[in-house]
């Protein structure tokens with residue numbers, strides 16, 4: 001058999017894959033791909049351009065770093081953080097949601113997590129336990145693959161469809177076809193979307209919100225790339241245009257806001273899960289049975305998060321509070337520091353097209 005010549009010796013890659021005992025490389029996780037690339041890089045001496053992980057090489061927000069150092073110097077490292085979250089952070093997170101989404105949410109529902117990854121893990125768990133007949137999470141894909149991995153880890157079911165063919169009004173019937181079966185506990189999507197960078201429009205968010213209310217399903221809105229639809233300026237606090245959100249169209253939501261991209265703070269693993277006021281206080285039969293009481297919000301914090309990590313790094317919470325505060329006060333134009341994402345995307349698109357790659361997800365609304 002003649003082997004097609006490849007830029008890196010095929011045996012090196014095959015050997016690396018074999019070493020990791022991966023039966024199907026197309027199903028490898030991002031971390032596995034990264035580890036295999038590192039092996040192949042070391043063995044071949046050829047540098048790989050890593051595009052599987054969000055490491056844009058931007059400096060962390062100086063405001064966050066300063067606040068975190070000061071907090072550490074005050075001695076917070078020796079003290080367990082409040083599992084509910086630092087009061088200043090909860091208040092500034094609620095203000096941030098008002099300033100940049102124009103939605104009212106109580107500080108009580110804004111809960112620090114060790115990155116929005118932990119926010120989705122805790123949300124998937126809590127949502128899956130609310131009603132026993134609702135045992136499946138629905139992904140509006142394309143999505144962040146590790147979220148499916150989270151469900152595999154916890155042994156929960158999921159269904160998925162690709163939104164590309166169901167944009168605009170077509171989304172309604174498609175979404176309805178899943179929700180009317182009665183087994184979906186929560187819908188998850190990222191907006192702006194990783195990996196395709198499509199952005200759902202108000203009309204589509206309205207459809208998702210209305211159907212979520214109708215079928216009593218919870219929406220998990222992953223806002224990891226907060227305000228990063230650079231076609232508009234969502235970065236002025238308390239002024240339109242605002243980051244579009246399903247929160248305008250339903251009361252059944254958790255917004256996942258991450259420090260990782262907007263503030264380049266990925267290393268400290270910090271984000272906030274913002275649970276709507278109504279959902280926070282909602283009592284579900286499955287939660288009452290399992291925990292003997294509690295609401296969605298209190299179970300999320302005092303049962304699930306407590307079991308996962310007993311809270312979120314104390315000093316990182318001070319950093320996040322300071323970054324939110326400065327952004328809310330209009331003193332920190334966080335989009336200025338990260339607009340390079342958009343510039344690089346434009347350049348990369350040009351390069352790939354020039355080299356003959358076809359563009360997938362080539363239309364946005």
Ligand SMILES: Cc1ncc(COP(=O)(O)O)c(C=O)c1O
Pocket residue numbers: 054114115116117118144190193194222224257258259260266270271
């Ligand atoms: C869509 C999406 N959600 C969540 C995350 C992870 O966010 P965090 O670092 O806050 O856990 C990422 C990171 O790449 C992402 O792309």
